[in-house]
Amino acid sequence: IKTTDTEIAQLLDVAELISRLEAVMGEFSQRGAGLVQPVRSVVPLQKHGGFLGLMPAYLAHEDILCTKMVAFYQREQGSSLPTTQATVLLFDPVSGVVSAVMDGEVITARRTAAVSAISAKLLMPRHAEILCLLGSGHQAVSHYEVFTQAFTFKEVRVWSRSKERAEEFARAAGGPVTVCPSVKEAVEGADVIVTATNASEPLLFGKWVKSGAHVAAVGACRPDWRELDDDLMRDAVVYVDSREGAAAESGDVILSGAEVFAELGEMINGSMPAQRDKTTVFKSLGMGIQDAVSAKLVYDKWKSQQ
Numbered sequence: 001i002k003t004t005d006t007e008i009a010q011l012l013d014v015a016e017l018i019s020r021l022e023a024v025m026g027e028f029s030q031r032g033a034g035l036v037q038p039v040r041s042v043v044p045l046q047k048h049g050g051f052l053g054l055m056p057a058y059l060a061h062e063d064i065l066c067t068k069m070v071a072f073y074q075r076e077q078g079s080s081l082p083t084t085q086a087t088v089l090l091f092d093p094v095s096g097v098v099s100a101v102m103d104g105e106v107i108t109a110r111r112t113a114a115v116s117a118i119s120a121k122l123l124m125p126r127h128a129e130i131l132c133l134l135g136s137g138h139q140a141v142s143h144y145e146v147f148t149q150a151f152t153f154k155e156v157r158v159w160s161r162s163k164e165r166a167e168e169f170a171r172a173a174g175g176p177v178t179v180c181p182s183v184k185e186a187v188e189g190a191d192v193i194v195t196a197t198n199a200s201e202p203l204l205f206g207k208w209v210k211s212g213a214h215v216a217a218v219g220a221c222r223p224d225w226r227e228l229d230d231d232l233m234r235d236a237v238v239y240v241d242s243r244e245g246a247a248a249e250s251g252d253v254i255l256s257g258a259e260v261f262a263e264l265g266e267m268i269n270g271s272m273p274a275q276r277d278k279t280t281v282f283k284s285l286g287m288g289i290q291d292a293v294s295a296k297l298v299y300d301k302w303k304s305q306q
């Protein structure tokens with residue numbers, strides 16, 4: 001089959017996705033033989049300011065064989081092209097035949113936000129009231145949708161480099177969103193902060209972050225890119241999706257020298273604690289297993305409707 005982002009948006013249910021992602025992230029952190037997922041291979045396209053990432057995964061228990069190919073670019077402001085473009089291939093693992101070719105943008109946006117929501121559920125302060133989104137692109141939109149579906153906030157704020165884009169974001173959101181003129185004003189007093197930008201230099205500084213807040217850091221997926229400053233990285237308890245991935249790809253982890261406390265899956269499994277009372281950072285990079293379970297959900301739902 002070939003499925004488009006529009007169809008996938010209808011088929012990929014957030015609650016089901018969260019439950020599948022929790023299970024697979026827990027399994028990943030056990031490092032059993034049933035799950036094969038190398039760290040993403042990234043081909044730099046220096047001439048064009050972009051990267052091609054290859055993200056294969058095999059989940060033996062459920063017999064899911066999948067790969068995503070994702071191209072990501074730091075585009076000029078105002079460019080009409082998306083910065084992240086992806087295609088997901090699902091295979092029949094028995095024969096190696098391709099069973100589905102899927103657009104990967106909705107899968108990427110929704111599964112990333114769902115993973116952040118799992119980390120927020122475990123790490124954000126009890127009675128969290130203020131959600132702050134830094135960035136107003138695809139990930140900011142999907143984080144808004146998933147977080148407001150999974151949790152209840154009294155206030156949602158957005159900051160973006162372009163005030164017009166932030167205002168557009170607020171108009172399109174399904175509820176009230178306050179547009180903030182600076183990162184500092186946006187994050188002041190926030191309980192949950194999502195950084196979802198294409199920045200390569202820190203834009204979120206520890207001195208602005210309320211003690212006990214939770215930061216879901218989604219951007220900065222190259223070893224020399226940052227969204228968070230050294231103070232925040234060193235003072236917070238740092239969680240990651242994959243230790244190997246963070247050591248290879250996260251500028252925020254590598255350049256700050258911060259210690260990684262635990263993987264999300266270790267918290268899910270109960271082998272490492274969720275230090276909810278401290279300031280916490282979940283550094284997300286994205287993993288092939290997350291795309292694999294998302295693609296399988298879409299495929300099964302599609303088949304059941306035929």
Ligand SMILES: NC(=O)C1=CN([C@@H]2O[C@H](COP(=O)(O)OP(=O)(O)OC[C@H]3O[C@@H](n4cnc5c(N)ncnc54)[C@H](O)[C@@H]3O)[C@@H](O)[C@H]2O)C=CC1
Binds near residue numbers: 108109284286
């Ligand atoms: N952790 C994960 O699993 C995933 C992470 N990503 C990363 O998330 C980030 C956002 O992706 P999308 O929302 O798809 O991109 P997008 O292009 O739709 O939105 C990017 C946002 O970042 C802002 N921005 C760009 N350069 C900036 C700068 N220098 N300083 C401050 N803001 C800046 C833009 O104005 C825009 O609001 C990217 O870094 C991407 O690589 C994307 C997919 C999965």
Ligand SMILES: O=C([O-])C1=[NH+]CCC1
Binds near residue numbers: 053070072221285287
């Ligand atoms: O997981 C993913 O698809 C990506 N992470 C960073 C750029 C794309």
